[in-house]
Amino acid sequence: MTGLKLHADINNCYASIFRIFMPELNGEPLAVLSNNDGSIIARSQEAKDLGIIMGQPLFEAKPIIDRYGVKVLSSNYPLFHDMSTRFHHTLGTFSPSQEIYSIDEGFLDLSNFYKTDLKEYGCTIKKTVWKWLGLPICVGIAPTKTLAKLANRIAKKSTKAKGVLVLNTEAHIKAALNIVDVGDVWGIGRQYATKLRKFGVLSAWDLANVTDSFAKKELTIVGLRIVKELRGEACADLEIEPPAKKGICTSRSFGHPVTTLDLMQEAVATYMTRSAYKLRRQKSFCAQLSVFFETNPFNPNEPQYNNCKTIKLPVPTNSTLELVSYALLALKAIFRNGYKYKKAGVYLDDIRPATAMQGNIFDSIDRGKHLDLMRAMDVLTSKMGSGVVKLASEGTEKSWKMKQDYGTKCFTTRMEDILVVR
């Protein structure tokens, strides 16, 4: 086996981050809420043990929360993001080759570490993250990314592994595949798991032993790659450089239903400002945008109206001013009075790098001026946070903005970022 990959992730990420700064939460059941405080998106181990379910609406979990005194907190993304950056930085000191996979997960390439005691190395990483950041992690090491993820999953549950599992012999890999349910394999979701079970494929080991043609036929080429990775054949390398996004979306549910065009315009302008900022951060332009909104689908007694309007731009741009004006045109084209809107969003599409720009002879906009203004806005935004400078169309009241009833301080960033403190 040539390649060797390490997967590390933060245990109960959001709950663990809060506990660093609020140690009184240690040992207590804790649930972290989605944007708008709608549902539960993260739980401490104690909350999991009480039967609080991932994705469960808050009101449904309320009986358990009240009965056992589960502590509830709103999401705090500035804080999560900051701690995530520190986690990945720490991880990166252990290999020259690193992939930042998500806010709480990363991969390292250990292919040249054949002389290293891998178990010990994994334990050192785990201890270091704990010492430097106070975050609990688990580590899996194996020949492919899929197997490293699987090793990590077992490490989390096994008392013997103590949070670090190395799978680098055929016997160990076979034993591991046998104890993992097919639905717990990375890339096998609910639909595929149900389908596979009907064919008698129950474990990860079963999946590793289907034929290539079966995998391709039933799970597409993506599934075939998973099967090969389970057999130890690497099909996915680490992504060292994050690829530029092909689509950029900003959408939110409203804290209160929105019924007027005025407020909807504020929200759309605000979301577009955010998307345009993301677009410029990755040094791209876009040639298409969409605006969409919906009423509350969980409320069948209210009249429902969802719509989406897409506009192709005559000249690709990343100017907030231009994108907002097109977005408002799109919105006006589809907005209807008489509905209680629950959510809106914008989507940027047909994204291309700044270098591939092509002009249009009918272009009447002074792009140089826009560019200077955007640069100035971006400097302020990155130094002082979003919202320090904004367009008039974004509004100032933002009565529609999302609910955060259980807010916390941004402990590591700015004290003035305090949302609501209880």
Place this chain on the structure above:
DNA sequence: TCTGGGGTCCTAGGACCC
């Protein structure tokens, strides 16, 4: 009363072209 947000990739089918 109250149900997240932001992405990726693949496939099938239709339009269109020569």
Place this chain on the structure above:
DNA sequence: TCTGGGGTCCTAGGACCC
């Protein structure tokens, strides 16, 4: 009488991820 077929592009929808 016999009414092609292959390629490409685009889009919608479905699956997955955290």
